[in-house]
Amino acid sequence: MISIDERWLQTLLGPEALTRSTRSASHRVLIVVHNVTALTRLLDVLPAFADDPRVRLLFTVVDGSPFGSGAAEFLDDIGARAIPWESAVTSRFDLAVAAGRSGDLHRLSPPLVVLPHGAGYNKYRKQETGNRKQETGNRKQETGNRFTGSPTTSLSMTGG
Amino acid sequence: MPTAIVLSHPEQLDRLGRVCPQALPAAVVAGDPCFDRMRASRHRRREYRGALGVRPDQRLVVLTSTWGSGSLLERALELPARLVADLPMDEYRVVAAIHPNVWAYHGALEVRRWLAEARQAGLLLLPPREGWRAALVAADLVVGDHGSVGVYGAALDRPVLLAAGEPTDLDPAGSTARLLRLAPALEPAYPLRRQIDDAIGGHVPGRYAELAAGTFALPGESLTTLRSLLYGLLGLPEPLGPARVASVDPPAPDGRAPTAMLVSTLVSALAGAQAGAQAGAQTVGGDPVVEMARFPATADRPWLAEPPGADVHLAVDVAESDLGLLESADVLFRRGPTVGFPAREWTASALADYPGCRVAADVTTAGRCTLRLRGGPTMEVRQVQQDGEPTGWEDPVAMEVLASVVYAWVVGGRPLDALARGMDVRLGARHIRVMATAPRW
Numbered sequence: 252m253i254s255i256d257e258r259w260l261q262t263l264l265g266p267e268a269l270t271r272s273t274r275s276a277s278h279r280v281l282i283v284v285h286n287v288t289a290l291t292r293l294l295d296v297l298p299a300f301a302d303d304p305r306v307r308l309l310f311t312v313v314d315g316s317p318f319g320s321g322a323a324e325f326l327d328d329i330g331a332r333a334i335p336w337e338s339a340v341t342s343r344f345d346l347a348v349a350a351g352r353s354g355d356l357h358r359l360s361p362p363l364v365v366l367p368h369g370a371g372y373n374k375y376r377k378q379e380t381g382n383r384k385q386e387t388g389n390r391k392q393e394t395g396n397r398f399t400g401s402p403t404t405s406l407s408m409t410g411g
Numbered sequence: 412m413p414t415a416i417v418l419s420h421p422e423q424l425d426r427l428g429r430v431c432p433q434a435l436p437a438a439v440v441a442g443d444p445c446f447d448r449m450r451a452s453r454h455r456r457r458e459y460r461g462a463l464g465v466r467p468d469q470r471l472v473v474l475t476s477t478w479g480s481g482s483l484l485e486r487a488l489e490l491p492a493r494l495v496a497d498l499p500m501d502e503y504r505v506v507a508a509i510h511p512n513v514w515a516y517h518g519a520l521e522v523r524r525w526l527a528e529a530r531q532a533g534l535l536l537l538p539p540r541e542g543w544r545a546a547l548v549a550a551d552l553v554v555g556d557h558g559s560v561g562v563y564g565a566a567l568d569r570p571v572l573l574a575a576g577e578p579t580d581l582d583p584a585g586s587t588a589r590l591l592r593l594a595p596a597l598e599p600a601y602p603l604r605r606q607i608d609d610a611i612g613g614h615v616p617g618r619y620a621e622l623a624a625g626t627f628a629l630p631g632e633s634l635t636t637l638r639s640l641l642y643g644l645l646g647l648p649e650p651l652g653p654a655r656v657a658s659v660d661p662p663a664p665d666g667r668a669p670t671a672m673l674v675s676t677l678v679s680a681l682a683g684a685q686a687g688a689q690a691g692a693q694t695v696g697g698d699p700v701v702e703m704a705r706f707p708a709t710a711d712r713p714w715l716a717e718p719p720g721a722d723v724h725l726a727v728d729v730a731e732s733d734l735g736l737l738e739s740a741d742v743l744f745r746r747g748p749t750v751g752f753p754a755r756e757w758t759a760s761a762l763a764d765y766p767g768c769r770v771a772a773d774v775t776t777a778g779r780c781t782l783r784l785r786g787g788p789t790m791e792v793r794q795v796q797q798d799g800e801p802t803g804w805e806d807p808v809a810m811e812v813l814a815s816v817v818y819a820w821v822v823g824g825r826p827l828d829a830l831a832r833g834m835d836v837r838l839g840a841r842h843i844r845v846m847a848t849a850p851r852w
Contacts, residue, residue, distance in 0.1 A: 278645050287511035287539055295444040298657060299638035303650050318478075321515040325540060346645050352413075362414035362644045366637075369559035370443070370566070371419045371626045372426065373585035 253312055253323055253333045260334065263309075264342050276307035281344040281361065282331075283311055285351035285368075286318035290325050292350040292368040308332075311339035313354035412437060415640055419443040420628040426584055441636040442629030444656075445544070449567060450630065452548050452658035459549035462661035463535060465504045468840050470611060472498070472505045473550040473569075474534075475543070477558025478512035481577020484525065486556070487599065490574055491529035492709060494554070497603045499704040500672065501808070502839035506535040506664055508543035508560055515539075532707030535666035542662035549662070552611050554597055562586045565594065566623035570614035572597040572606065586626040593622060631656065668746075668809070669707035670728035671736045676819035677702040677721040699829065701816050701845075702837045708736060722822060726815050729761065738765060742818050744772040744780075744811045758783035769822070772814035778802070780813035784821060788850035790830070792817060795846045799833060808843055812836070816845055 262271050269275065280300070284290045300306050312322045314336040326333045334342070344361040350368040416437045418424065428435050452459075465471045474491055476483035483490065495505050507526065514522055523530070530536060537543055547553065547564045555561030556575040565571050571594040581588040597606055629636060634654040642649045679700045702718075708725060727740035730747065737743070743761050752760065754773035761771035762785050772782035778801075783789045792813040794802050816836055821827065830847035 278647060280641075280645070287515060291511075291540060292445055295448055296634070296637055296641075299634055299641055299654055301650055301654070305647060306645070318512040318515040321511060321539065346641065348641070349413075356413070364415040364417060364640065364644065365413040366417040366441075367419060370446070370562035370586045372423055373557075373559070373582060373587040374580050 252314070252319065253326075253335045255333075255335055255338075260338055263332070263334065264338065274304055277305050278345045279307050279309060279343065281309055281311060281339055281342075281347040281359070283313060283339070283347050283349035283356070283359070283363075284319075284322045284326065285313050285316045285349065285353060287321040287325055288318075289350035289368045290322055292366060293348065294329075296348065296350075296366065309334055309339075309344075311336050313349075313351070313356070315354055316351075317353075414644060415439045417441045417637070417640075419446075419633075420626055422584070422625055426582065439636075439640055440628055441640065442631075442633035443627045444633040444637060446563060446566060446627045447631055447633045447656050448659055449544050449548060449563060451656045452545065453567070455545070455658055455661070456548050459545040459661050463504060463506055463546065463549055463664060465549065469501070470503045470551045470607075471546075471549055472503060472607060473508060473543075473546045473553045473555075473560075473564065474505055474574075475508040475553060475555040475558060475560040475564075476510060476513065476575075477556055477560070478510040478516070481557060481575060481579070482510070482513075483554075483556040483575040484509065484513060486575035486577075488525055490554075490597075490599070491526055491534055492532060493599075494603055495529050495532040495534045496707055496709045498607070498706075499839055500533055500669065500707055501703075501705055501812070501841070503607075504535065505529075505533070506537060506546050506662070506666075508537045508546055509539065510558060510560075511539040513539075528709055530666060531669065532709050533666065533669045535664035537662055537664050541660065542664060544659045545662040546664075548659075552607060554607075557581060557587045557591055559587060561594070562590050562622070562626065565590055565619035566627060568616055568619065568623075570610045571619070572610050574599075586622060589622055589625075590619075593619065668728075670731040671708040671733070671740075672726050673706045673708045673723055674726050674742075674815045674819075675704045675706070675718070675721045675723050676815065677718055678819055678823060678825070698832065699820075699825075699834045700837060701819050701834060703812065703815060703819070704839065705812070705815070722819060724815065724818055724822070726811060726818075728811075738767060740765060740768050741822075742770045742772065742811075742814050743768045744774050744814050746774055746811070748775045754781040755783070755789060758789065770814055770818045772811060772817075774810035774814070777810070778807060780810045782814050782817060784817070784827075787821075788827070788852045790817070790827075790850045791848045792830070793846055795833065795844050797844055799844070799846060808836075808838060808841070812838065813845055817847070 282293055310326050310331040310333040312319050340358045347359045347361045347363045350366045418438055418440045421440050424438055547567055550569050553561055553564035553569050553571045554574050561571050573594050574597045576591045578588055578591050634656050638654045724741035725739055726742035727736050729745045731737055758771040769785045770782055772780050774780050780792045796802055827850050831849050833846040836843050836845050
């Protein structure tokens with residue numbers, strides 16, 4: 252869970268960014284982090300952007316990720332500029348990249364690339380049934396559904 | 412629905428198609444950037460082993476646990492301590508890689524608490540974020556479960572033993588389920604060392620080649636493929652120059668040398684070498700040979716396998732926190748200097764403080780061991796080359812080994828002056844030569 256001062260958020264993402272930033276990039280990429288394992292995998296992928304100044308990287312931690320606790324600390328330690336999930340969902344990005352599928356990824360509007368974070372795909376994930384749109388904003392219920400109801404089985408991104 | 416679902420191998424297309432056919436158009440096979448980095452790190456194996464304190468003649472066991480039920484830590488929490496206690500510490504190193512979700516859920520304090528005894532006995536613990544990949548590159552064997560680390564180890568052609576693993580929630584076609592079917596089990600009911608040696612010695616290279624080839628497509632090409640995908644979606648031309656796959660950083664484990672150890676020694680007799688012949692030892696150039704194996708002294712160690720005729724003594728660092736172990740020590744040593752106490756004074760005070768101790772040794776200076784015998788002289792012992800010349804910086808044994816050599820020698824009532832002529836020591840596969848100065852009374 253990323254918490255951030257609202258004023259600072261405006262500076263980062265609002266019109267003020269034009270005057271406060273040192274370099275303005277033409278494209279914004281959101282790195283969507285589920286947990287520490289997922290972040291290590293995403294860090295294997297980020298060299299794809301190398302030192303490309305056209306791209307600005309911002310990070311967020313998916314709300315309600317069961318093992319998300321270490322991820323925010325990890326981002327902080329490596330100097331990644333992280334924004335809260337709600338801001339990530341409402342801000343404009345050109346691309347989002349995640350290494351996991353749980354949580355409300357469907358709320359993200361840019362093109363989304365999802366990678367596995369284990370050795371391929373291994374675990375069955377019990378997935379909530381029904382209309383995902385209905386579950387928007389009702390995360391508690393969604394995670395609850397992973398253990399109850401009549402789950403369908405799907406490929407999961409968890410590798411263990 | 413994601414715009415692109417990255418798969419590491421086209422095999423996953425079939426599985427995706429079965430469970431979610433509408434996702435198939437989004438699937439992109441792009442290999443595995445993590446495995447590519449490990450492959451690009453293989454040339455640094457020696458460096459990684461060095462960072463883990465593994466000498467060329469030592470074997471490195473990587474112990475790994477995933478999270479949740481069926482994991483090694485859930486099924487076999489006692490295994491880490493048993494493993495380090497059963498393996499002679501001069502011949503093996505064991506390093507643990509625990510899944511970040513375990514750290515995230517339980518907290519570092521709990522993880523360390525579970526592994527406290529094992530860590531006291533010399534288990535190295537990798538931090539949750541990084542280090543496991545370098546450790547796999549450095550490894551001689553992986554002991555694991557149904558986590559992905561075992562698959563990566565197998566894909567690097569390391570022998571794997573399974574100490575746990577729960578296939579219930581696994582897709583049978585996935586790589587971890589396949590590893591559970593392919594790799595042999597580590598049987599807790601049988602001696603561990605033998606199983607580990609057999610797994611390493613009996614490993615057939617390429618044993619897991621099919622598993623690797625069926626899990627990680629496009630070897631070496633993952634980052635290039637992903638870059639094309641990402642820039643394509645951004646609508647930007649790719650940067651000039653190739654995408655570079657970086658090797659991983661050397662591991663930075665948490666751990667320290669055990670402060671108490673059980674030392675098994677077998678001294679071949681000077682004349683006739685009868686005892687040595689019985690135990691398979693041979694004298695070199697007529698000098699005595701001390702065969703030695705050191706094991707961490709853990710709290711509840713029930714037994715110590717020893718060859719017939721061997722003597723077992725307890726060697727303890729004065730920094731040991733367990734007073735009982737200090738008071739039971741046959742050999743006491745200090746690794747760090749004590750202000751105001753040069754070696755001669757310190758050894759005298761240690762013998763006075765601990766009446767059960769027979770040898771006190773100062774090992775604060777690399778290359779030499781200054782020791783004092785109870786009721787006897789002080790002497791300085793060094794590791795030397797076979798011709799008696801001083802050894803260089805290369806590959807020294809732990810200096811407290813020298814104190815145990817002297818203890819093994821004098822405990823049988825053998826004459827001190829023989830030590831000054833030099834003797835051979837076997838520490839597992841290593842043969843070293845040791846020489847003492849003339850005793851000073």
